[in-house]
Amino acid sequence: MSEKVEKYVTCPKCEQQVMTEIVCSLNTENDKDARSLIFDEKIFRWKCKKCGFQTKLFHPVLYSDIKNKFMVYYIPKIERKQISDERLELEFSDLSYVKKRVVASVNSMKEKIVLFEKNIDDLTLELTKSAVSEVVAKSTSRTVHSGYFMSMDEDKLTFQYFVGSDRRSYIQTISKEVFHRSSEIVKKYFSRENQKPGFLNINDVWAKEALKKYKSNK
Ligand SMILES: [Zn+2]
Numbered sequence: 001m002s003e004k005v006e007k008y009v010t011c012p013k014c015e016q017q018v019m020t021e022i023v024c025s026l027n028t029e030n031d032k033d034a035r036s037l038i039f040d041e042k043i044f045r046w047k048c049k050k051c052g053f054q055t056k057l058f059h060p061v062l063y064s065d066i067k068n069k070f071m072v073y074y075i076p077k078i079e080r081k082q083i084s085d086e087r088l089e090l091e092f093s094d095l096s097y098v099k100k101r102v103v104a105s106v107n108s109m110k111e112k113i114v115l116f117e118k119n120i121d122d123l124t125l126e127l128t129k130s131a132v133s134e135v136v137a138k139s140t141s142r143t144v145h146s147g148y149f150m151s152m153d154e155d156k157l158t159f160q161y162f163v164g165s166d167r168r169s170y171i172q173t174i175s176k177e178v179f180h181r182s183s184e185i186v187k188k189y190f191s192r193e194n195q196k197p198g199f200l201n202i203n204d205v206w207a208k209e210a211l212k213k214y215k216s217n218k
Pocket of ligand 1: 011012013014015016048049050051052053
């Protein structure tokens with residue numbers, strides 16, 4: 001079942017305290033609409049019971065898809081590389097085959113869900129995305145702020161990056177060769193990453209550090 005908590009939220013408009021039910025855990029086995037609640041962001045919609053003001057309330061939520069062997073824990077703006085949650089560790093100690101990730105943004109959460117549903121390794125994907133972002137930075141002469149997986153087919157991969165001060169969308173398609181090379185690096189140097197306990201933050205920061213480590217060990 002989905003887990004809920006009740007919490008007082010201060011309305012940004014009328015400034016009154018409003019008792020709010022917050023869904024803090026979703027499970028695809030029991031909640032048929034779990035996936036759409038995340039993808040249309042309905043789970044973050046909030047309406048003030050006192051004045052009717054509507055906004056989005058970004059709160060932590062754990063998304064579990066045991067059939068596809070993954071759990072994604074969204075904790076807004078988290079920067080830590082790894083988190084452990086004693087209660088979750090105890091509850092899911094028999095689920096060592098499940099990939100556990102922590103993410104700082106809703107977009108990253110959606111990306112992880114899409115990747116793991118397609119059984120794409122996110123370590124490999126992040127290394128690839130990081131390498132391609134350097135290409136994008138060079139070809140656009142702009143700063144790359146973030147990038148997300150869009151699609152993968154037999155011989156190519158497509159990413160969407162956000163570049164420049166106006167965070168303009170930039171689509172980059174590349175040969176799958178880069179992905180295969182990244183996969184070799186992961187197999188050789190980072191195969192133990194998934195055995196670490198807790199929820200791992202596998203993002204652009206991880207990829208940059210991993211590439212640095214790889215280059216110094218080569
Ligand atoms: Zn209000």
